[in-house]
Amino acid sequence: MMEPMDTRARPGPVDEADALGERRGVEIRAAGLRHAYAAPEGRLDVLTGVDLDVPAGGYCALQGPSGAGKTTLLALIGGLEPLQAGTLQVGDVDLAGVGGDALAAYRRSTVGFVFQDFGLLETLTARENVELAATLDRAPPAERRRRADELLAAVGLSDRSRHRPAQLSGGERQRVAMARALMNRPRLLLADEPTGNLDEASAVGVIELLEELQRQWGFTLVLVTHNQALAVRAVQRLLLKAGKVVER
Ligand SMILES: Nc1ncnc2c1ncn2[C@@H]1O[C@H](COP(=O)(O)OP(=O)(O)O)[C@@H](O)[C@H]1O
Numbered sequence: 220m221m222e223p224m225d226t227r228a229r230p231g232p233v234d235e236a237d238a239l240g241e242r243r244g245v246e247i248r249a250a251g252l253r254h255a256y257a258a259p260e261g262r263l264d265v266l267t268g269v270d271l272d273v274p275a276g277g278y279c280a281l282q283g284p285s286g287a288g289k290t291t292l293l294a295l296i297g298g299l300e301p302l303q304a305g306t307l308q309v310g311d312v313d314l315a316g317v318g319g320d321a322l323a324a325y326r327r328s329t330v331g332f333v334f335q336d337f338g339l340l341e342t343l344t345a346r347e348n349v350e351l352a353a354t355l356d357r358a359p360p361a362e363r364r365r366r367a368d369e370l371l372a373a374v375g376l377s378d379r380s381r382h383r384p385a386q387l388s389g390g391e392r393q394r395v396a397m398a399r400a401l402m403n404r405p406r407l408l409l410a411d412e413p414t415g416n417l418d419e420a421s422a423v424g425v426i427e428l429l430e431e432l433q434r435q436w437g438f439t440l441v442l443v444t445h446n447q448a449l450a451v452r453a454v455q456r457l458l459l460k461a462g463k464v465v466e467r
């Protein structure tokens with residue numbers, strides 16, 4: 220069953236209640252998850268039976284060769300793709316058979332995404348990019364703006380709020396994307412190679428910030444990365460290989 224959507228204004232992370240460590244993360248449990256694409260050469264079986272369990276508030280690194288299906292798995296967990304076969308439970312939500320509007324409501328109420336290519340709108344300022352994530356929320360504009368500013372401060376970019384993406388460094392762009400991902404108070408943050416386009420120093424900075432935000436918010440964090448030095452920082456390390464997940 221879907222949780223009812225809660226669109227009331229709640230305290231932000233820098234408010235005392237959250238800062239004191241309320242655990243908001245969701246558990247992820249998958250069993251026998253399978254996914255295939257219809258490709259020009261015929262059916263492509265990408266996930267052939269994924270079982271995994273990431274605890275609520277867990278910190279998981281997902282590794283695997285290019286083409287292994289990491290992005291596909293994140294798309295299923297994040298409700299970007301409907302399930303084809305198997306079971307997937309995220310918090311109270313059973314994702315089997317969920318599609319369309321219900322899947323969109325699940326994404327909005329539960330999931331934040333961070334991508335390798337940042338995914339910012341070039342014509343908008345940093346603040347506008349962050350605010351836009353809450354456009355469907357019922358929060359009044361002044362409240363949205365206050366929250367966007369609070370999140371930009373949390374990622375250390377208060378002095379860049381009126382910059383457009385082209386006026387920001389790669390690391391700064393990814394920080395804006397992280398602020399955007401947190402706008403709807405996600406209980407699960409999915410980061411798909413978030414440091415893939417960054418130099419080593421910026422990459423470490425972005426991951427340290429993700430970890431700090433997780434400590435503050437308690438969301439469950441799944442991080443896809445090819446960077447071994449970053450992967451070992453995670454509490455749980457999963458490897459996607461031949462369509463299945465193994466613990467390392
Ligand atoms: N929409 C799609 N249609 C057909 N094939 C796809 C689609 N998306 C991904 N694939 C294929 O599925 C495989 C897994 O892709 P992906 O999940 O992106 O892997 P990874 O993120 O581990 O690199 C790849 O071989 C890719 O070419």
Ligand SMILES: [Mg+2]
Nearest residue numbers: 289290291411
């Ligand atoms: Mg990928």
